[in-house]
Amino acid sequence: EADIYQTPRYLVIGTGKKITLECSQTMGHDKMYWYQQDPGMELHLIHYSYGVNSTEKGDLSSESTVSRIRTEHFPLTLESARPSHTSQYLCASSLEQMNTEAFFGQGTRLTVV
């Protein structure tokens, strides 16, 4: 069982609202990731981090921002939500030192109305 948690699991919010999706892991992993998963299933990397104070944009352009102030915490923020942000957001983490698996959280399903 992976020790990586995302909250909330489901969120319905109005256009223009600011939201933060939470992701925490207790495995001491250096690397953390945010993926956006579209209805066609494909996983798109939107942000990643190699450690504290390190954040990078992924392959898919996103209006969201992330921060990594603590090893275990990697929140994603949308300053002004739009219907186009409606999607499933998945957080993951992995070890830096070894080429090992990524552990995924359960995901947050976001609906912007």
Add this chain to the structure above:
Amino acid sequence: GENVEQHPSTLSVQEGDSAVIKCTYSDSASNYFPWYKQELGKGPQLIIDIRSNVGEKKDQRIAVTLNKTAKHFSLHITETQPEDSAVYFCAASTYGNQFYFGTGTSLTVIP
């Protein structure tokens, strides 16, 4: 960067039959190839992985094969059961780098 292609996008099999999902990758430096299973409403979970120094790996009813020369790897599920129905993702990565995922295969096992 790496490009991972996955086929087929959907697959239906009768219970008890075998299922095969194939992936190709472009970066010869990739050396780690995990396979993930995603059930409805959940995040992907690792089911099996293989490293580039190994050609085949088995775990009960699932197996993965890797052909480094051709840059392709495959997932084989034998004696399929309804609980195998899910979306499966292949991925490739190199040491210290991010994971590159395939586009997913939706597997349906018909009882």
